[in-house]
Amino acid sequence: MSTLIFDSLNEAQSLAVKAPLGHQLILAGAGSGKTRVLTYRIAWLVHAEKVSPANILAVTFTNKAASEMRHRIESLLGTSAKAMWIGTFHNLCHRILRNHWREAGLSEHFQILDSDDQYRLLRRLILSLNIDEDKFPPKEAQWFINAQKDQGLESSQVPSHGNTIQQKWIMIYAAYEEACQRAGLVDFADLLMKVNKLWKTHSNILAHYQDRFRFLLVDEFQDTNAQQYDWVRQIAGSQGYITIVGDDDQSIYGWRGAQVENLERFRRDFPQVSLIRLEQNYRSSGTILKAANALIANNQSRFGKNLWTTQGEGEKITVYAAFNEFDEAHFIANRIREHQARDVCLSNMAILYRSNAQSRVLEETLIHYGIAYRIYGGLRFFERSEIKDTLAYLRLIANPEDDAAMERIINVPTRGIGDSTQALLREHAKQHQLPLWQAAEQMLAQKLVPSRTASGLTHFLETIQTLRTDIHNLSLHESVQHVVYNSGLIEHYRKEKGEKGISRIENLEELINAAKEFENEMEASDVGQLMSPSPLSAFLSYSALEAGESQAGLSQDSVQLMTLHSAKGLEFNTVFLAGCEEGLFPHYLSQENPEKLEEERRLCYVGITRAMQKLYMSYAEARQLYGKNTHNRPSRFLKEIPGEYLDGIRIKTKVSLPESAVSKSDQKTAAGLRVGQQVTHRQFGEGVILQQEGQGDRARLQIRFARVGIKWLIASYVDQG
């Protein structure tokens, strides 16, 4: 490796990369090359400071970012970086817990509970505790428990303040804790909490990690929570060198316990932190950057920084006032075609939105236009119910004490084990302090179940046992395949009518493939997650930790659709920021609370700064939201951007013609009416056509009337205005 590569850095970057050993806080604005700085810093440590890669630990926000970083480092160094630990907090903690399960008080076969599993478990517990489900909804219990865990509090440590409601929550938490412990289950927050506790109770283990990882680098520090902060502080000890990178303006995970204050706290807790600001932006045009700066300046609580660029002004930001979400989608699709014609490849364009629900109309329109797209988020692969059912079979096979898994599949497919039988089982299990599995065996042996259900239950137990012996000598993917085909799940889904059943079966096939790929990767990376007691166990953990970044068809050139949250860290030539309306963005649940509103603004900042050359922002005057027609004002964020950076339709304009609708001749009806046109109606008065269904005289038109709102009418009853 030549030192020449380090010459390509700017002054601030170079300062950060070549800094003498010590603690560093790098405040890195959007597009300032922070990933570059991190990877180069690591390369510098290895190359110039002669640090062994085995002594380096890097924490990233997503699994994807981790593997990207590994690649970059390897290509910089020209060697494998296997000895280096790079991963998310959750991933690294998982690895540590697999190494020290005994000391952490876990079962060797512990499995990870994802948030859906957690919800189901809580719901069941609340029911069995005879607590009113309406007063203590599982969702809130989940929220409560996760919030406590993020603070590092076990159920016994949560103060009740003599508050009876709080006591109930604590009671639920305690029951949940016990259930997890008994079944060998660990949730996301546990991964961190258990490692923190492990380190506090076993100083030798902590010392081992402190000794090994003298060089710590943490990305996206503004999105760390209290537990993660504690984790970093512990492993650093008094010997470690920490580099943290963050941007307070891009803190968008406050709602799940992230604390921006951690940036400030770091500076207080660690002496002699050198602070470096990266303020030169290499990504966006001057206009886009200035717009972003102007927007974020409306936030009160920030470190304060100003991004600048040497790039030219570039094009203005196009704001489009759509009539409704369909018009918005058409507009976007047309623009995508234009850019495509100008040689911007599809994968360099992204449509960003606030909530996943917005994706449907966009998807449908893109399909209509024949534009390839790839969608992130929504239901991820490993979260689909058919996949989770299969995984539950595998989990129960691997660990008969996994009650959550057993609950899930005991009657899937239906085998006559209904609610009452299940209640009976639970009761027996509770009284004898047994896992459900053993409770079932006992009850059958003691003939405590009616004969008809007994046969169903026996059949279930036998199925699982047979599967267990069957797959004993099979490889991972063969095991998965065997379970898919012999558990009865395939037949079960085949019976399901419509396309749903078909796609489920396809997904199950895909699961077998995923197992195969996982196998290959394990072999290639020799160590990897091999700490797990078995390949199956490793695969199960993987499925919970990485819910499915890997999706079909990712090699094809396609437009990227995702929420603003998942766009963090990415960049695109052209960005469409859709749904810039009050109530949608900022979301109405955040409108009242100033802090939440600032987070929404940061989210908008993140969205804007994803764009390199061209940004479109659009809003719809009318939109179907939650099954109702809504009329929302343009987002306040649009108004916070100075008009000089904006182009196109003025924001306050009441009516403007959607060009996409006009240009399409097939939108015309026999009466010569078209979308966007002003019309009058004898009874309802003046209005604007929003949408059309059908052709000719029998066409139905959706019209927004000034006086009476939106109505669907037959074309022949409308006069052109």
Place this chain on the structure above:
DNA sequence: TTTGAACGTTTTTTT
């Protein structure tokens, strides 16, 4: 116990 239909409710972001 299972099934289907009617009913009512609920809408953010995710490692």
Place this chain on the structure above:
DNA sequence: AACGTTCAAA
């Protein structure tokens, strides 16, 4: 609109 829950009938 989409989902989950509840209720009644088989």
